[in-house]
Amino acid sequence: MNHYFTDNRQLAQNRKEITFRFSCFKFSFITDNGVFSKEYVDYGSMIFLEALEKEKLGNNLLDVGCGYGTLGVVLKKMNPASKVTMIDVNPRALELAAINAEKNETEVDIRQSDIYEKVSEDNFTDIITNPPIRAGKAVIYKIFDEAYEHLAAGGHLYVVIRKQHGALSAQKEIASVFGNCDIIHKERGYFVLKSTK
Known part of the structure; x- marks a missing residue:
């Protein structure tokens, strides 16, 4: 099976366009086979954006x-003065992310990276992730744990994760690294977690 967190460029292409409104903006995204939530923007991402807006x-x-760029593109649109870097291991997703950034008139830095492999910076003010649950606990905990060394002092890690996918154990794991992890929003089984370095 070809998961969205792998290099799955050999899959047949079946691009489609989805549109949605968030805040005062209308967004248009191109999706395809082999990427997460290709039919619509997933509910977790929408809840996450609502929490991050505050x-x-x-x-x-x-x-x-x-993925195909939902969080990074929307956050760049809402915070135009901020630098936004977007990483994924999936080349197909990144190709779409670049198309979607241009389509929504946002300038972002897009890199293919297996977690933080191609990320040398240690000065991010915020790291955000809607983690690839199907990649397994070892992968998603690596995303959480290694975020610490890439954040500036006072920087934040934000995570959206469903309770049934281990939100409470994720909270404990993050707190073991950061010394803190708060639930800043809960809705329909989704938890938004925040930690401060």
Whole structure:
């Protein structure tokens, strides 16, 4: 089976366009086979964006596991003065993310990276992730744990995760690294977690 968190460029192409409104903006995204939530923007991402809209994000954001670009593109649109870097292991997703950034008139830095493999910076003000649950606990905990070394002092890690996918154990894991992890929003089984370095 070809998961969305792998290099699955050999899959047949079947692109489609989805549109949605968030805040005062209308967004249009191209999706395809082999990417997460290709039919519509997933509910977890929408809940995550609603929670992040209320936060004071800094000027240097990293979207880990960006997929076709929903979170990074929307956050760049809402925070135009901020630098936004988007990473994913899936080349097909990244190709779409680049198309979607241009389509929505946003300028972002997009990189293919297996978690933080191609990320040398240690000065992000905010790291955000809607983690690839199907990749397994070892992968998603690595995303959480290694975020710490890529954040500036006072920087934040934000995570959206469903309760049934281990939100409470994820909270404990993150707290063991950061010394803190708060639930800043809960809705329909989704938890938004926030930690501060």
